[in-house]
Amino acid sequence: MTISMVLCNPSTQPMINVPCNGPKLINAKHKEKVVLVMGATGTGKSRLSIDLGTCFPSEIINSDKIQAYQGLEIATNKVTKEEQRGVPHHLLGIHNPYTEFTANDFCDMASVATESIIGREQLPIIVGGSNSYVEALVERFGSRYEWLILWLDVSMPILHSYVSKRVEDMVEKGMVNELRPFFSPNGDYSKGIRKAIGVPEFDMFFRSEEETTWDDERTKQRLFDEAIREVKLNTCRLACKQFERIQRLRNVKRWKMQRVCASRVFEMHGNDDEAADEAWRKMVAEPSARLVAQFLYNEAINNVSGGISVPGSCSVSCRVVKC
Incomplete structure (x- = not known):
């Protein structure tokens, strides 16, 4: 069979x-x-x-x-x-x-x-x-x-580039609006889903959003860009920690x-x-x-369509880099 x-x-x-x-x-x-x-x-x-x-x-x-x-x-x-x-x-x-x-x-x-x-x-x-x-x-x-x-x-350099682009894709899909209900001025970012990358990083953006009328568009954009950079950086740091473990x-x-x-x-x-x-x-x-x-x-598999690369044979070095 x-x-x-x-x-x-x-x-x-x-x-x-x-x-x-x-x-x-x-x-x-x-x-x-x-x-x-x-x-x-x-x-x-x-x-x-x-x-x-x-x-x-x-x-x-x-x-x-x-x-x-x-x-x-x-x-x-x-x-x-x-x-x-x-x-x-x-x-x-x-x-x-x-x-x-x-x-x-x-x-x-x-x-x-x-x-x-x-x-x-x-x-x-x-x-x-x-x-x-x-x-x-x-x-x-x-x-x-x-x-x-x-x-x-x-490999970490390739992965870092990919996850940075993935963050941008998440923003386009509506990540910021999804994060907003989880913001709380007194929120504890060490418990529950608030530990998720994105929630603490957008704290200052959402905090300023509540406290100002956003007359200064440059300030709004600066805080937004800083939050995105932190999300990307912390995602890369997480990847490094996971690799090390x-x-x-x-x-x-x-x-x-x-x-x-x-x-x-x-x-x-x-x-x-x-x-x-x-x-x-x-x-x-x-x-x-x-x-x-x-x-x-527990049997040898001989009939395989397409190319097979043996795990670990990839010529691109998979190594961690300092984030």
Whole structure:
């Protein structure tokens, strides 16, 4: 028996023909299997997890602590229902934005979701950028499962350029108006969704907006531009911190990761989007799906359409730079 998996477009040729011994993903003689997708902010983790979710009978568990809160869909870059492409998502936009969503909360809810997904004979795919929460989950419950960890990596100079452009896109989509209801002169930016990048950075802009009549357009524009610069800078700083934590998990805690380098894909963004999408398929989606298929079915995958780049073989150096 073979299971044919197709990414995105059902009319395309099967990406991989996977030999297996039966329809179930889980072999009762072994530990249940879980896929974990890691990477810095902006590297395409959600996109990859949904690509995989359309290939395999699976459900996605969000591990981004800020995306777990209700609200700020644009500022936190939550995947929309349309972008989810029918793949069930858990722990996404479910928590009260004004109360803390702790690592313990995440571990408890993610564990319940994982067991529920496995009970439906589906593959749990955990994805998000809150690596401290993922680390806590693996330390508490990791021994129950067999893990495949995919590390989606993009070189920091390329990623910084991309996330800066993404901030500008968010502004065009209405991020500022989305942030405004969460402003409070006495707001605590250390709790709840107010920790999200964008809320504290726009504090001075919104504060001055309430206190003045905006007769001085230059002041208004200056405060706006400063807020945008801070959002971009803090997003880049977050990416650096996430990269460093992944390196610690890999090199100090000895987590076994499969590195998939997407730098060349991101270099194409904005120049030739069609070519970038094709590069994503060949350099990121197909190799990742092949790794998942091998992980699930313990068989060599020989029939693969299109080019395959081995994770870690990207010629563009993926390194962190000082923000």
